[in-house]
Amino acid sequence: MRLLTREQSQDLDRFAMDKFGISGVDLMRSAGRKVAEAAQHQVADILDSQILILCGKGNNGGDGFAAAFTLHKQGFNIQVHSLVEQKLINGDSSHFFEKCMQTGCSISFGMELPDFSDPDIIIDGLLGTGFRNELKPEFLPWIDLINNSGAFVISIDIPSGLDCNSGLISPTAVRANKTITMGFVKVGLCLAHGKDHSGSIEPVDIGFPSIATMNQEGLSWNQIDKTDIPSLLQSPATNTYKHKQGKVLIVAGSEGMTGAAVLATYGALRSGAGLTVTCAPSSLNNVYEKYILEGMTLSCDDEERGYLTMNNFDQIVDKSEWADSIIIGPGLGTNSETIKLIKALVHSIKKPVILDADGLQCYSELSGDLEKLIVTPHLGEFSAMIQHPINEITSHFISIVTRFMSGFRGTAVIKHVPACICQGKQVSLNSSGNPALATAGTGDVLSGMIGTFCAQGMDGYNACRLATYVHGKAADQLSQAIGKRGMIASDLPAEVAAVIGKYEQE
Incomplete structure (x- = not known):
């Protein structure tokens, strides 16, 4: 559904009167x-x-x-x-x-x-x-x-x-x-x-x-709703197999934040990924192995530090050749060596990369062709990325997003209320979701879902539109059953699968 800004509404009034002779x-x-x-x-x-x-x-x-x-x-x-x-x-x-x-x-x-x-x-x-x-x-x-x-x-x-x-x-x-x-x-x-x-x-x-x-003039603003989903989401082919259902590499987690890696992995699996590999600091690999049952792990030597560094670069880049999409950031932490690794991975990997959470800390240092990059900041992270205070972003959201997208060739999921998916001149506002999503880990699940849809061949814009809508719809269904305050991120993946399943039956 098409949306108009104030200025576009005024332009439409003038256009109707000046070009078509329709009187006020x-x-x-x-x-x-x-x-x-x-x-x-x-x-x-x-x-x-x-x-x-x-x-x-x-x-x-x-x-x-x-x-x-x-x-x-x-x-x-x-x-x-x-x-x-x-x-x-x-x-x-x-x-x-x-x-x-x-x-x-x-x-x-x-x-x-x-x-x-x-x-x-x-x-x-x-x-x-x-x-x-x-x-x-x-x-x-x-x-x-x-x-x-x-x-x-x-x-x-x-x-x-x-x-x-x-x-x-x-x-x-x-x-x-x-x-x-x-x-x-x-x-x-x-x-x-x-x-x-x-x-x-x-x-x-x-x-x-x-x-x-x-x-x-300006960006083309739209809203994604349930009528858009059937054209984006089809049932898997009868003769498919796991390697054709999308292979997702997940670079996530550190000491104290292994849950982010688990949630991102299950976001990917429950939205239909055929295979996932989650990169684990070796000192924490047992935790990953315990909680990620259906996905594989890649143990990366961390010398008992509990976080990934540039020492793990070659191993992760080699594994990225196997993957169809790569998720980088959830729970990786803020160590300077980890940030260097994230920056080097983004510059080196030429496949769709979903940069989320801690991964966004290197955004200001990125350069080159970022067309395949997907960034998923909440407003605090977006504020840090563009060096504008949050209140200024919310007050002047349209002009700030317009300026940001004029210099960014990739796809952005800006987690305002609602989430806004931006690519080129197009912006889609999500119509699903509710305050139940304002809890730790829900963004990690979303990054996993985006990774799956990209791995299955969807372009970044539509992968983000589909993932964001289904993610919000899952939260809507859960909040009706258990309320908005009680929902936690680990409730989401199974409900995501249920939402997708309903569309596959239609």
Whole structure:
């Protein structure tokens, strides 16, 4: 599903009007009708329903007036309140405001809260996609009124107070039950706080031209959902065997963090890898052998240090010739000698490499052709990679990712909320997953899954899209059974297999 940024939405409006001659009034009329339809559906079974429509300035308020005009014509009991004084309503909004006045709509004005009767529905047209930064204090009582009303809330295009690009709120935003968004879903509805504030999101056609006819600036933002998975995930061929199901080499683990190696290995195996080899510091090999039953291990002499160093380089590179993909990083530790090894492996191996966790510490020192490299940072790791504070990344996520991808030729899985998969000009936001994944080791499982799908011949972008969605879906199913607080990373691999199994049966 295609998503648009604030700037791309504005470009689409201009494109529709300048190149196709579609007037702003026509777009607003269509938007108002779609909002009115949503309200009609919601009150269908309510006797003597009351609908309150709150209108701010600009097109968002204009869409509210257009919806009010439609609902009033159809005989619904509506109350309209404009935060903008009558003499200041202008542009296309004034067209529908005048229609409301001419047909006798009840309209009040001003920033002070009137005493509204208890509405069944509130239509939120206060602030639209142009809102950014922090809510002005005078809007706070209105947001509180909406959120504490007990009414069913329909937001126009985006909940008021939610940033269209970042998905952040400051300090609050409308919590909608439904968001009617014009043409395309906005990126901020899916990022950060967006999911919690948007309710069910319904993109509606208001007459925009095909976006394919536009030459849009910036990255192409999309969302991956369950409808995308069947084209990416097919059942294994009847005559396959383990060497054709993908061979994954896993360079992971150190003293105190052997669990990361085990989790990455089972992430790979449970997502369908035919064979895995996990490189183990020799002093810890017994631990690996004990817990990795179905995978093989490669004992690497560590002179009892408990971590891998450049002394292990030749042995690991030789083994990489056997593998179809290589995972480097989970639990490897931060020893300087280990970091040197990671850097040398990335520069030497010419197969798909998934660089995760501790492996990312050498990112700033990498050079050359990194087209086959997949990096999987959470926000803290991404912050260290690009030398920007986390709050700056989340506030300016779109521009920072755009700048990062302009200089990186590989694939990135940036573990924001939700995970964002980036390659070239394409970005996919994941639609599955929940806070249960905020626990140690879940990223190790994900790296193993990506390794498997790459080993089976999938390109990096689609391997990451598929792995991230299935990983999140497994967490969704587990959290329904055992709750979000109780899920741990080792619960995931078997559930990953169950999710994949359902798609194989379809």
